[in-house]
Amino acid sequence: MNREAPIFELKNVSQKFGSFESLTDINLQIGAGDRVALVGPSGAGKSTLIGLLNGTLLPSKGEVCVLGRNLAHLRPKLRRQLQRQIGTIYQQFHLVDNLRVIHNVNAGHLGKWSFFKAAVSLMWPLEIETAAKALTQVGIAEKLFERTDRLSGGQQQRVAIARVLVQNPAAILADEPISSLDPERSREIMDLLRQLSQGTGKTLVTSLHAIEFARSHYQRIIGLRQGRILFDTPPEKLTSTTIEQLYKT
Numbered sequence: 588m589n590r591e592a593p594i595f596e597l598k599n600v601s602q603k604f605g606s607f608e609s610l611t612d613i614n615l616q617i618g619a620g621d622r623v624a625l626v627g628p629s630g631a632g633k634s635t636l637i638g639l640l641n642g643t644l645l646p647s648k649g650e651v652c653v654l655g656r657n658l659a660h661l662r663p664k665l666r667r668q669l670q671r672q673i674g675t676i677y678q679q680f681h682l683v684d685n686l687r688v689i690h691n692v693n694a695g696h697l698g699k700w701s702f703f704k705a706a707v708s709l710m711w712p713l714e715i716e717t718a719a720k721a722l723t724q725v726g727i728a729e730k731l732f733e734r735t736d737r738l739s740g741g742q743q744q745r746v747a748i749a750r751v752l753v754q755n756p757a758a759i760l761a762d763e764p765i766s767s768l769d770p771e772r773s774r775e776i777m778d779l780l781r782q783l784s785q786g787t788g789k790t791l792v793t794s795l796h797a798i799e800f801a802r803s804h805y806q807r808i809i810g811l812r813q814g815r816i817l818f819d820t821p822p823e824k825l826t827s828t829t830i831e832q833l834y835k836t
């Protein structure tokens with residue numbers, strides 16, 4: 588069978604912060620187009636794992652390969668090129684509040700644009716069409732020239748998603764993207780991420796507290812507890828007993 592190389596592969600990965608090990612001996616493959624939910628209690632290691640997948644962290648032990656390349660073995664320039672293939676959105680959106688939406692969306696080009704082009708674009712926005720298209724995809728086309736801090740939380744998360752669409756990565760990571768949002772907005776963002784992943788075939792890895800969204804919107808659920816993988820299973824095989832084990836104190 589002609590299997591595609593995984594987008595992410597972790598082999599015997601451990602991550603230490605000082606003497607504390609936040610991930611222990613993780614083995615994991617995530618393929619093209621997979622939709623994976625990461626669940627587990629606070630401190631389980633979800634954000635650490637996302638940091639390893641997007642290369643903001645390099646493992647203390649073991650190998651992390653992205654698109655078949657070990658990030659730790661690449662020169663900085665090549666590593667940055669590979670990192671551009673991974674787009675990440677965060678709970679706190681990580682937008683520049685006092686800029687217009689278009690500038691935050693255009694930040695998805697950074698890394699591809701020269702410093703000069705990026706600086707010019709702050710005065711005269713470049714690539715308005717690309718930004719407008721991304722905003723249309725996330726359902727807020729009319730906000731292009733609005734100041735970002737005038738938008739609601741749900742709308743700001745949509746801007747962050749539009750920025751990732753402009754970046755056009757192979758995989759999208761989302762670290763608790765709905766933890767700051769109300770239930771209705773949470774559902775909308777979950778629907779949007781699923782729809783974008785299905786529509787583009789991009790891999791999606793999302794850390795979540797809401798186990799119900801993990802079940803309803805993802806094909807694979809990975810449970811992390813105290814830095815280890817407790818289960819890695821399709822939602823229909825996840826039992827309430829297993830969930831209790833995941834969260835038990």
Ligand SMILES: Nc1ncnc2c1ncn2[C@@H]1O[C@H](COP(=O)(O)OP(=O)(O)O)[C@@H](O)[C@H]1O
Nearest residue numbers: 604607609627628629630631632633634635636
């Ligand atoms: N930069 C860091 N320095 C020290 N400890 C850290 C750092 N990042 C995470 N940790 C610790 O690692 C553990 C896992 O954290 P994290 O990956 O943020 O968990 P989660 O996202 O599941 O809540 C926690 O105990 C946390 O305190």
Ligand SMILES: [Mg+2]
Nearest residue numbers: 633634635763
């Ligand atoms: Mg976290």
